[in-house]
Amino acid sequence: MPLRNEQRQHIETLTRLSEGQPADLGGCREVIRRSWERCVGEYRLDPGRPRPVRVLTQQALKEHREPVDELLHVARAGVDQLFTQIAPLGYVLLLTDRQGITVDFRGQREQESALRRAGLYLGADWDERYAGTCAVGTCVHDAQAITCHQSEHFDATHISLTCTAAPITDPQGQVMAVLDISALQSPSAQESQNFGLPLVTLYARMIEDAYFLHRYRHCLMLRFDTAREFVHLNGRGLIAIEEDGSVIAANGAGRALIDAHLRRWPPWSPGWQPSITQLFDGELGELLGIPAASEDGIRAFRARANDTTCFITLVEPRGRRLPPSAVTPSPTPVPALDRLASDDPAMHRVLKLARRLRNEKVGVLITGETGTGKEVLARALHESGTRAKGPFVAVNCAAIPESLIESELFGYLPGAFTGGRSKGMRGLIQQADGGTLFLDEIGDMPLTLQTRLLRVLSEREVMPLGAEKAMCVDIRVITATHRDMSQLIARGGFREDLYYRLNGAQLKLPALRERADKHYVIRSVYRALLTERGREVRLRADAMSALLAHAWPGNIRQLKNALAFALATAEGDEITLHDLPEECQGHLATAPRVIEAVSQGGETTERQALHALLRENSWNVSLVARRLGVSRPTIYRRMRRHSLVPPNWREAGSNPEP
Numbered sequence: 001m002p003l004r005n006e007q008r009q010h011i012e013t014l015t016r017l018s019e020g021q022p023a024d025l026g027g028c029r030e031v032i033r034r035s036w037e038r039c040v041g042e043y044r045l046d047p048g049r050p051r052p053v054r055v056l057t058q059q060a061l062k063e064h065r066e067p068v069d070e071l072l073h074v075a076r077a078g079v080d081q082l083f084t085q086i087a088p089l090g091y092v093l094l095l096t097d098r099q100g101i102t103v104d105f106r107g108q109r110e111q112e113s114a115l116r117r118a119g120l121y122l123g124a125d126w127d128e129r130y131a132g133t134c135a136v137g138t139c140v141h142d143a144q145a146i147t148c149h150q151s152e153h154f155d156a157t158h159i160s161l162t163c164t165a166a167p168i169t170d171p172q173g174q175v176m177a178v179l180d181i182s183a184l185q186s187p188s189a190q191e192s193q194n195f196g197l198p199l200v201t202l203y204a205r206m207i208e209d210a211y212f213l214h215r216y217r218h219c220l221m222l223r224f225d226t227a228r229e230f231v232h233l234n235g236r237g238l239i240a241i242e243e244d245g246s247v248i249a250a251n252g253a254g255r256a257l258i259d260a261h262l263r264r265w266p267p268w269s270p271g272w273q274p275s276i277t278q279l280f281d282g283e284l285g286e287l288l289g290i291p292a293a294s295e296d297g298i299r300a301f302r303a304r305a306n307d308t309t310c311f312i313t314l315v316e317p318r319g320r321r322l323p324p325s326a327v328t329p330s331p332t333p334v335p336a337l338d339r340l341a342s343d344d345p346a347m348h349r350v351l352k353l354a355r356r357l358r359n360e361k362v363g364v365l366i367t368g369e370t371g372t373g374k375e376v377l378a379r380a381l382h383e384s385g386t387r388a389k390g391p392f393v394a395v396n397c398a399a400i401p402e403s404l405i406e407s408e409l410f411g412y413l414p415g416a417f418t419g420g421r422s423k424g425m426r427g428l429i430q431q432a433d434g435g436t437l438f439l440d441e442i443g444d445m446p447l448t449l450q451t452r453l454l455r456v457l458s459e460r461e462v463m464p465l466g467a468e469k470a471m472c473v474d475i476r477v478i479t480a481t482h483r484d485m486s487q488l489i490a491r492g493g494f495r496e497d498l499y500y501r502l503n504g505a506q507l508k509l510p511a512l513r514e515r516a517d518k519h520y521v522i523r524s525v526y527r528a529l530l531t532e533r534g535r536e537v538r539l540r541a542d543a544m545s546a547l548l549a550h551a552w553p554g555n556i557r558q559l560k561n562a563l564a565f566a567l568a569t570a571e572g573d574e575i576t577l578h579d580l581p582e583e584c585q586g587h588l589a590t591a592p593r594v595i596e597a598v599s600q601g602g603e604t605t606e607r608q609a610l611h612a613l614l615r616e617n618s619w620n621v622s623l624v625a626r627r628l629g630v631s632r633p634t635i636y637r638r639m640r641r642h643s644l645v646p647p648n649w650r651e652a653g654s655n656p657e658p
């Protein structure tokens with residue numbers, strides 16, 4: 001067959017390359033250049049002698065089809081579906097084995113002879129060693145998806161074709177087949193093929209997963225994704241396990257998670273594999289109990305490899321149910337604590353520890369951003385323990401002026417100081433006798449009082465002002481802070497010995513934006529507000545979506561305020577997106593910057609962000625507090641910390657006051 005002009009030019013370029021002469025490879029992609037070098041160097045292919053297409057005999061084809069028979073069976077639906085999408089665009093479909101032999105094919109009958117001549121046919125050999133650089137062969141070699149467009153093909157016979165291929169890997173991660181779409185003609189611009197790569201990759205993954213599910217259909221399997229909505233439909237990760245939690249096999253995403261785990265915790269012995277309870281932060285009984293534990297059969301767990309939240313469903317072995325003994329019973333219910341969360345992994349850990357601590361006397365320090373529910377958790381701990389019948393006294397150390405905090409906490413006898421009540425006062429510590437004393441914002445407690453508090457804790461006695469004799473108290477102390485206590489201790493602002501006394505155990509509440517059970521939190525806060533108001537108002541899906549998407553710098557407090565605002569202003573019997581405060585409707589810019597700055601611990605950035613927000617809101621502190629979802633005193637405190645003074649106060653020469 002006479003060669004066309006562009007074929008002659010192509011041969012010339014590749015011949016120069018093979019002879020080590022300078023060749024014009026301008027714009028040639030690295031992956032293609034490496035393949036060309038393999039063709040001339042390793043495979044000794046001669047660009048000057050284009051090779052005819054090789055199609056295997058029926059018998060030889062049968063020998064190639066047999067080992068992949070199971071895959072061909074499972075892949076059929078995916079192959080047909082992909083072909084219906086690409087056929088109208090003039091493409092054909094090839095499924096090859098790992099040697100590049102076409103073991104399944106879909107194409108247009110009316111083009112049969114042209115397709116056969118081009119090698120787009122059942123039995124055609126697309127091994128790089130024979131056919132040179134091509135999508136299938138190069139994909140097998142590099143184990144990655146590739147488009148080989150026109151003159152990127154090595155052999156001049158193929159330079160009018162455009163082909164895109166993606167590997168289908170087996171559970172060990174080896175290429176077992178290749179899915180390819182090809183066309184006889186196409187526009188010369190490579191960009192015209194941009195649609196192909198993601199499409200073929202998607203179908204290759206679907207076939208890979210269908211094969212995995214089929215192959216391990218008699219095993220227990222975990223299917224996971226980072227989006228709850230996709231888990232059942234198209235969860236990316238699949239891990240087949242034994243009933244004892246050891247891993248049998250995993251698909252691509254599952255193997256990626258295992259690899260990330262091994263990178264974080266390198267194994268002590270070669271070939272060691274983490275078990276499922278090492279991969280995910282949960283007990284085996286919790287993982288095996290997923291179907292019974294949630295309405296949608298999905299539960300969130302933390303992946304230890306990268307600390308992300310994974311939503312997991314359990315696929316039970318076909319025709320076999322798990323024996324009930326495999327599923328450990330859920331822990332004894334503790335309603336006061338249980339209602340605080342649904343299936344957020346971080347909350348799950350907090351509540352598990354809280355359950356254990358509820359009747360212990362150890363000091364509990366609750367940390368977390370403002371509004372995450374530290375006081376709510378402290379109260380739940382109190383209500384769930386043996387002190388529930390005793391008092392719960394909450395003290396916000398930041399809200400009481402420094403001059404009063406001592407008398408408030410310790411109390412005083414009549415006449416102890418001028419200005420005191422004539423009958424004296426029982427201090428808050430004494431008021432908590434037999435119950436729980438909750439000291440919020442403990443980091444703001446003045447140093448002198450820290451010393452006195454330490455004495456109360458070690459001696460279990462309190463000495464009111466003006467008293468000569470100490471009085472016994474039986475209190476459990478729970479503290480909370482949103483400040484970095486180690487920094488505060490390093491700066492000398494907090495006594496280290498007191499800190500260790502208070503911090504017998506730490507419960508760290510996650511920010512609302514990080515919680516996997518946001519939906520549950522929104523629903524329960526909303527339900528509580530409706531009950532309080534005795535109303536029945538529906539929360540429409542658009543409002544719920546905006547609430548789920550919002551960053552909630554002020555956490556649950558801000559959420560509660562936003563819902564209360566919507567309930568107060570909504571006119572009909574439902575809350576829509578437009579009833580929510582403007583900043584929750586999806587275009588808030590400044591507020592998250594403030595909270596980001598805070599969470600990154602950047603004082604300068606926090607100052608700048610807060611300053612910008614104050615200016616933007618004409619120094620209206622109430623408005624800024626509402627936008628950030630924090631209290632006014634919190635804003636005043638931050639303004640004081642950063643020496644931010646409103647212009648009108650500067651003129652009057654006064655200080656910001658809460």
Ligand SMILES: Nc1ncnc2c1ncn2[C@@H]1O[C@H](COP(=O)(O)OP(=O)(O)OP(=O)(O)O)[C@@H](O)[C@H]1O
Nearest residue numbers: 340369370371372373374375376482525556557560
């Ligand atoms: N699980 C919950 N369900 C319903 N409401 C909640 C929940 N958690 C917190 N809230 C509400 O959110 C608001 C803030 O809660 P709380 O005062 O406990 O937070 P905090 O972390 O102590 O805040 P701060 O750091 O500002 O002291 C309160 O109005 C509380 O009622």
